[in-house]
Amino acid sequence: MEVVRPEFLPDPDRSREEMEDLQREIAATASFEDDFGFDVADVELGESPTDAPTAAESVGEQVTLTDGDAPVVVGVDQAFVGDDYSVSAAVAIRDGRVVERAAGRAELELPYIPGLLAFREGDAIVDALESLSVEPDVLVLDGSGRIHFRQAGLATHVGVLFDVPAVGVAKNLLCGTPREPLDDPLPEGARVAIEADDSMDVPDGTVVGYAYQSRQYPNPEQRHVNPLIVSPGHRVSAETTVDVVEATCTGYKLPAPTRLADQYADDLKD
DNA sequence: GCGACAG
DNA sequence: ATCTTGTCGC
Numbered sequence: 001m002e003v004v005r006p007e008f009l010p011d012p013d014r015s016r017e018e019m020e021d022l023q024r025e026i027a028a029t030a031s032f033e034d035d036f037g038f039d040v041a042d043v044e045l046g047e048s049p050t051d052a053p054t055a056a057e058s059v060g061e062q063v064t065l066t067d068g069d070a071p072v073v074v075g076v077d078q079a080f081v082g083d084d085y086s087v088s089a090a091v092a093i094r095d096g097r098v099v100e101r102a103a104g105r106a107e108l109e110l111p112y113i114p115g116l117l118a119f120r121e122g123d124a125i126v127d128a129l130e131s132l133s134v135e136p137d138v139l140v141l142d143g144s145g146r147i148h149f150r151q152a153g154l155a156t157h158v159g160v161l162f163d164v165p166a167v168g169v170a171k172n173l174l175c176g177t178p179r180e181p182l183d184d185p186l187p188e189g190a191r192v193a194i195e196a197d198d199s200m201d202v203p204d205g206t207v208v209g210y211a212y213q214s215r216q217y218p219n220p221e222q223r224h225v226n227p228l229i230v231s232p233g234h235r236v237s238a239e240t241t242v243d244v245v246e247a248t249c250t251g252y253k254l255p256a257p258t259r260l261a262d263q264y265a266d267d268l269k270d
Numbered sequence: 271g272c273g274a275c276a277g
Numbered sequence: 278a279t280c281t282t283g284t285c286g287c
Contacts, residue, residue, distance in 0.1 A: 114274080114275035114277090142277070153276070154277085171277090172275090223285080
């Protein structure tokens with residue numbers, strides 16, 4: 001795929017103030033409403049934990065063998081080789097099958113700075129996505145989208161760069177306030193809205209994402225799983241973001257596209 | 271000044 | 278993110 005907003009490339013040589021200004025521009029360009037051409041219900045479940053038949057098969061529905069109509073979901077994740085460079089892996093999935101994998105790499109020029117993650121990892125991600133030949137219907141990135149001080153987290157930055165629908169999936173909350181406390185274990189499937197607080201650029205109370213309990217143990221009192229923190233990147237609403245993530249979480253905490261990109265990135269290290 | 275902060 | 282084995286509980 002191709003960068004369509006090169007003026008938004010995450011140049012790590014900019015000053016911190018320039019980076020933040022760029023993020024405000026990106027947020028102003030981003031759309032946090034549904035604007036894509038596929039049906040979330042057509043996102044086929046990824047590979048199952050076992051050799052069990054897919055959900056559709058076990059219900060006895062006829063599996064459509066025609067390729068090309070099911071949405072292409074692309075998971076993106078990074079791994080690091082010391083402090084020198086990062087590798088980015090993009091794994092494209094359609095109908096629960098891997099249809100393409102792409103790799104990218106870039107020198108690390110910045111330390112990790114909360115709020116500026118895209119300037120540390122962006123180059124490698126762009127490198128990987130530029131070498132991807134299929135056109136993704138939606139990207140699943142590791143990190144925040146709209147849950148960000150200036151509404152321009154990694155998922156928003158990358159989504160706007162390529163003008164492609166994108167969602168962010170994080171394991172921890174960067175900012176914002178959950179409508180309900182997340183301390184106690186949530187039941188599987190639970191969704192808790194994340195509202196903007198005064199550390200953010202948006203009016204207080206704006207729903208900028210959700211905590212989503214993709215998986216939970218039968219007895220959460222003794223051992224429980226933390227919820228995912230999901231937020232829209234670009235061209236997807238907060239609610240639809242959860243729908244997309246839910247459709248790709250197949251028996252594990254993390255979405256299948258993310259897990260596959262994660263393991264591919266690890267392989268790229270050696 | 272202190273705390274809080276995706277990966 | 279990364280350095281790393283076993284271990285507890287489903």
